[in-house]
Amino acid sequence: MTIGGVLTFNSLNPVNDEILATFPIFSQDDVARVVTSAAEAAPAWQSLGFHGRRKVLLAWGKLLTERIEEIASLISRETGKPTSDATLEVTLAIGHLAWAARNAREVLRPQSRKPGILMANMTATVERSPVGVVGVIGPWNYPIFTPMGSIAYSLAAGNTVVFKPSEFTPGVGVWLANTFSEVAPDDAIFSVVTGLGETGRALCESGVNKLAFTGSTRTAKLVAASCAKSMTPVVLECGGKDPVIVDHDADLKTAADFTLWSAMSNAGQTCIGAERVYVHEKVADKFISKMVELSKSIKPGAPGFGQYGPATMPKQIDIIESHIADALSQGATAVVGGLDSVKRPFVEPVILTNVPEDSKAITEETFGPVIIINRVKDMAEAISLSNQSEFGLGASVWSKKSGKSIASQLQCGMVAINSTTSFAAVPSVPFGGVKNSGYGRIHGPEGLLEFTYPRSLVQARFQLPISFTSFSRSAFGDRVIVGLTKLFNGRG
């Protein structure tokens, strides 16, 4: 649709397709203009220093806190999730914003390094410089929490940010930029460009100094390829197929309760949500019956009418349906729900057991309220099956005695032991994955470092009598350097 010569798109309520608002589609030229303004705003934002930026960011956090009901209601309307879930999401985002603001100075201050014996006349320091302008491309499943992991950490590190929200949640993105402009010295420090995938592509090609992407692995590869043309570095937070490992000594009641929530809340649209369970055969029947029992009280519905909402992105339901169908056709057992659970735009809880490891429901991200429970003979098998996946984002391990030893053998970026997804709520630990789940890290000190680059400064305190970096270096100088090398490195 075109309004006043500007191409636009609508944000819809996924429960009933009601049009919530209309937003402009930013063209390549529009994106370029916004990125240029962000680049112009960067030096002043950097020169505010950690203290000045902390003040602005904490003021923003205060504003978000004061208006928490307003943003939670908007998130709920754009995604269809219950307002209490949206409120929880906002509180987590505010926690990350405050942590980044308060800790940037300590994490990013210059560090002294030892210069080594041959360079003993030098001081060595590493300082961290902001990269400049960070482009952030966000998804729709957690439209404030997920991008805030890049936005807050980038801003605290001294960068300016241009954010492209998902086409399903543009209102949340625009609301974020509007509230920031109420406390910021310059609107261009954090701006939003709305649009579809093409606007995201334009941001990748706009000359931003770093691009932080959250979304599917497929689009992540397109983003990385676009950015490679201009050597723009990327942080990629992609999907997962997160395993839950339940050992024979686990607290089964809590494990079942938390796993069901992890798998079904937000309609299963959580990149770090439980997708498959490997449970020790000794306790499998008990665990499965607890999951089945608990799932009976869970149902989807519009906000206010269910524990979780609809699929925010309608086409996701085709994928969910195809995974259930594939698993069932290969001999899986549906102990809760099945293909009948799909009642567009909602999907009722589905629990599948004995699912073949090569079925799509195990190998691909389902991103719906579907959980697979497979029995294993021991924890070695659970670890091996968990690691067989192409993904490696998060995991959850339930065991009284062996939690840490199991966790340390998992090929993934984050593990919650006797808990679920809790690493996302701890701002001091990094968030990110390996394999097809992406690379780079947001959150924690690593998240601040990610949006800076190191600059090494090596300074001569005095000149040595023998110079090694001069054409006047003598044979004696050569003998000294070889002698010292043999002395310090020649003994193995």
Ligand code: NDP
């Ligand atoms: P995408 O990965 O396609 O979209 C994520 C973001 O990238 C959106 O803002 C999107 O814009 C943008 N985008 C799309 N195409 C391009 C492009 N060529 N260049 C730059 N940016 C682009 O995810 P979907 O929303 O289509 O969801 C698909 C699947 O992704 C889901 O089924 C789920 O498996 C996974 N997913 C994972 C998430 C996670 O947290 N890791 C979050 C969301 C989805 P626009 O929305 O306007 O198209």
